[in-house]
Amino acid sequence: MDALTIGGLTKQYRSGVQALNGISLCVKEGDFYGLLGPNGAGKTTTIGIITSLITKTSGTVKIFGIDIDDDFPAAKKLIGVVPQEYNFSIFEKVIDIVCQQAGYYGMSRAEALVSAEKYLRRLGLWDKRQVAARELSGGMKRRLMIARGLVHEPRLLILDEPTAGVDVELRRGMWDFLEKLNGDGRTIILTTHYLEEAEQLCERIAIIAHGEIVIDTGKRELLRRLDTETFVLDTRAPVHTIRPLDLVSFTIVDETTIELTMPHTLSLNTIFAHLAEHGIIVESMRNKTNRLEELFMELVEA
């Protein structure tokens, strides 16, 4: 079953900004789906439409087969959302924020307390339950929003940049947490700027730019599209010229730095042999950029 189907979705804000130009995508139940895109691509707008905070201009959205135009309340029941920006009352206590949210979904006070305790414990916030939200650190506030998004046990969890402003250790912890949730069968959609995050977590990745989906595919296929790789070499002595080599392009960046791009089919040994033959000794070598990032830039700029 499809957890989310979006067809030809467009959004023009009252200000005239065209944020979405007819995007279509499909998320299967149980997927861990990454929506990647640069600032202003339309990620938050898309999530806003799915969660009713933003009204669409045209197109269709279905949540587990329920069209939001037919029965939005029924669709909303199945979704949990963790927004990009803090949107809780900073004066209220952590436990109240989470329990109230459960109540808005029709959970009794007793059920709400059980579920709130479960998620606040799992997210390491149980000790802070009586604290007003304004006294939490940034990372704790994010986790509070995750607990709030999960308290009514949604089948689809949507997170808008959940790890922005979260330190490395906490980010790893959150990744583990999300992977476990997904392992339990929950569908997760996540937006992020961090390619590493998408690469680590998501089985399917869609890239959105200027309100359009540029690619929507499995992570493996995405990586396979990269048939060349770029390396940066530091040489021991200054280099002035390099003899050309078939299939490889060399650039001299400065006297002791060479950049080369080569297809995967070629072996590094060939390169080194070729360089050694011309008296160039390589001292160190690194991958130029994250490969996914390169593809990302390529697609987004196209």
Add this chain to the structure above:
Amino acid sequence: MKDALIALSCISRKETTRIFRIWIQTLVPPVITMTLYFIIFGRLIGSQLRDIGGYNYMAFIAPGLIMMSIITNSYTNTVSSFFSAKFQRNVEELLVSPTPDWAIVLGYVSGGMVRGLCVGVLVTVVSIFFAGLSVYNLFFIVIFGLLTSFVFSLAGMINGIFAKKFDDVSIIPTFVITPLTYLGGVFYSISLLPDFWRTVSKINPIIYMVDGFRYGFLGIHDISVYGGVSILVVFAVILFGANLYLLKKGVGIRS
């Protein structure tokens, strides 16, 4: 339906908690203001005035002052609470949930009523102390108190829906509600006015609320109390409908 009622009680509970959490801002100031009114208008100035409808001036203004507190506090509570929920964006917690619009409206309105009526009761206690107020007809006191509080909470909600900045919260209370209350027969009987002004006064809906409420305490009235109840019911229906319409259209809350 059961889910919606749980959601409604949740909003009510949150609103009530808020009122008592910040009681220094919500409950104390109106009591102080009204005590000052009693001292200045009732005791100092009132003692120089003659009786109205067989009651001394202090007793005459007491029901109107209670009504005035109910009106301002019901209104202020919903407008500021809903605006602050928009401002802090926690209104989104409700909007993403399946809670129906009517439950959102009634939830916030219940908060306004709790505050309006709590202040009303406190001011009544003060009135009993200063004016030795007695009860003529409890039914009308309760019905006018509840309906007025409901109507002004609904009106405050509409203001909260439209409000875009902090200033928008106080414009209507300052420029519309306060003048209408002062001209609403709190401090005088409209029977003392010349014919023309008496007729004009009857356009002001607050006249009917103050008059009916006063009838409940003192047993005197300038206009029909049943007319007052009907007007309040009509206002309640119109304002509730307007709230539902605005929320459905997403005015001020969905982009």
